[in-house]
Amino acid sequence: MRQMLLLSLALLLFATAQAQRPQTGVCGTDSRIEGYDFMAARLTANLRTVATGAVSARNISYVPIKFHIGSRNDGSGRLNENNILDQLCELNEDFASYEIQFFLADGTYNLISNTTFYENHSATQNSIMSFQKDPRALNVYIVENADTDGGGEGGVTLAYYSPQRDWIVITKDYIGKDDATLSHEIGHYFSLDHTFSGWETAPYNTQNVNAPVNSPLGNATERANGTNCETAGDRVCDTPADYNNGLGWNGCNFTLNVLDPQGNPIDPQEQNYMSYFLSCPDSDYLFTNQQTSLVLADLNSFSRNTLRLDPVPAYAAINDSPTLVSPIGNEITPNFNAVNLEWTGVANANAYLLEVSRVSSFTIDPIRIVVYGTTKVINGLEAGKRYYWRVRPFNAHSTCIASTTVNSFTTGGVVASQELAFVESFQVSPNPVVGQSNVQINLTSAEAFVGQIQMLDITGRPTGVAREYSFGAGNQLVDLPIGQLSSGVYVLQILTQQGRLAQKVVIAQ
Ligand SMILES: [Zn+2]
Known part of the structure; x- marks a missing residue:
């Protein structure tokens, strides 16, 4: 989310320089989205559950998550899969204090190599996206551009939760470490609205003039004194009034004298995940107590039973980094067409993201493979070339360990002709x-x-x-x-x- 602001500021500056209409990066989940009523109804039910005091988190709740990584038919455009591991690490840090942890459904992620899905995902909602959806997980589709209308009213959509489809779509640039965009969308997935609900299309930053009684999208404007908090704005009472003041605001302290309909100044909560204040320190972002209760109520509701169908994998945290064994030190491999890579296993890791590339930055045509073991024969390398490689251990829960340092080898010129037919x-x-x-x-x-x-x-x-x-x-x-x-x-x-x-x-x- 902080990234969203940075982008929107950059775009604003760019737009100003170009004397064009500003294009801002926004979330696409508001009351105009298909199926918003479903989300609102779930929020209503969850508010009722919380009001009866039925929600109490006694244990950590585990949520299976399925990342669907898009690319063109030929695999180009795919995001660096390290970002998926970084993102899961970030999510689990963000949600740790709410006793919610996420794990990779089936222990891995899903690659979708389809140009239409990658470039124009809306056209594949009833086909690829529906077929690939994991009904037992929270589904996150990662595409080139989550914006469906080219940045129309409200700004460029960087991500959204579809209540109709019950999935999240996100632009690939917003998956990674120190990016809370997905945490925000998961708030929607668990029925939370924006703290500034109703003001998505037009922030109200006019000073010293009372805000209108209703927001541009029609719901009641939340008062500063909270007297209509149950029916106005996000309908959550421990999130103060916010009229989308974060959109384009630089910094983590909102200082404009914006007045509610009764003439009282509002004081929006800049650190809230469901706001658009995006320049606060990463560790300061939060869900309020009531938001947390609503998320837990949603998670424990009947409609989320499918998230509990599969057993939670019993992997402990990975604390160590593997050691690359062979080939290393730019040694010459016996052949080039079947190079066997080997590394040491580390405790609790059951998978390794293996990367091989002609450049040590792994930016040019890298091979990236998930290996369930500590050796892998790589085919298709060129003869007499230097290659760089590294591995990163992970399991379904634990994805925070970084890759090993990079090592290298040079392929020999001999063909390993183990394919002797007889x-x-x-x-x-x-x-x-x-x-x-x-x-x-x-x-x-x-x-x-x-x-x-x-x-x-x-x-x-x-x-x-x-x-x-x-x-x-x-x-x-x-x-x-x-x-x-x-x-x-x-x-x-x-x-x-x-x-x-x-x-x-x-x-x-
Ligand atoms: Zn949102």
Whole structure:
């Protein structure tokens, strides 16, 4: 949300310079949105529940969240998935004091590579978006631009909650760390209105003149003394009157002398998540006690039962960072078309976001893959090029650990032709080799062939360990003495008339 203000200020400045109508970044959820009545009815029900004192948070409530990350058909335009992990970390910080925590539904996020969805999501509401919606989670669709009308009345829509569809749509630039836009939209998801409800299209910042009795969108103007707080504005009584004074206000202390319909000055709460004051310190943003009760009432209502259908994954927080094991230090890999990356696992992590790129900033055509394990063979790299890589551990709840430092390797020029059609399996054991003077090759072939078995060092040079062997059809075990080799990483290759088999072998004597 703070980002929203920064953007709106930037746009205002730009617009002033260009002598154009200002375009401001706003939330699209107001009383004009399709299905607003559903949200208002839920708010009414939640207000009633809170009034009866039925809401009390005894335990942390866990909410499954499904991020749907849009891109064009070819994958271009997709946001950096690190931002998803940063965003979940931010959400859980923002909601920690309200005893609400979010976790990744199914432990991961969803990629939607579809140009229409990415560039014009409204056209896919009844198709892709409905099909991909997870009925057991809070759904967040991330697109190039959440604005549906090109920045018409009210400003450019950066995000909105659709009460009709019960999902959130957000522009990709507003997903990440230190951005409370999503926390604001989740407030709507749990039935909260803007603290300035009714003034979305036209903030009232006129000084020393009583505000009109009704807001531009028709609901009653909230009085400074709170006497109509149950029916005016956001209908929440511990959020003071706010006439959208935050829109375009620079700073965290509103000082204009804006008067309510009775002539009393209003004092809006700048730090409220549901306001548009966006320049307060990040840690100061809050939901009031009544807003929190309403969120919890909504979360515990019958209509939110679907959020409780799946068991909460029992992962504890991740506190450690993995170590990259291989290949590192710009070492040359035995081949380029099947490079095996390996790192150490860390406690409580069950997934790792692996990134590989030609540049250390990972900004140019990065490969990003979620790996459930600590090794991954990467295909499709170019021969003789330097690549950078790093990993980031996470689990469904815990996404705050940063990526490892970057390491690099250079791809060798050899093709690993493990696709020899007649070889059904090829394995070297033990691997790593610890304190043994030979390794065993376990190979199953559909036909007989003669192979030159060689142990190469990591740069591809022969080590002198070699033997020729006539492999028969079927399964066979072949011993290869390696006695004189020192500790290190080697490549065992079998050269044949038809191609080459290769496997990395670690020797630790
Ligand atoms: Zn909003």
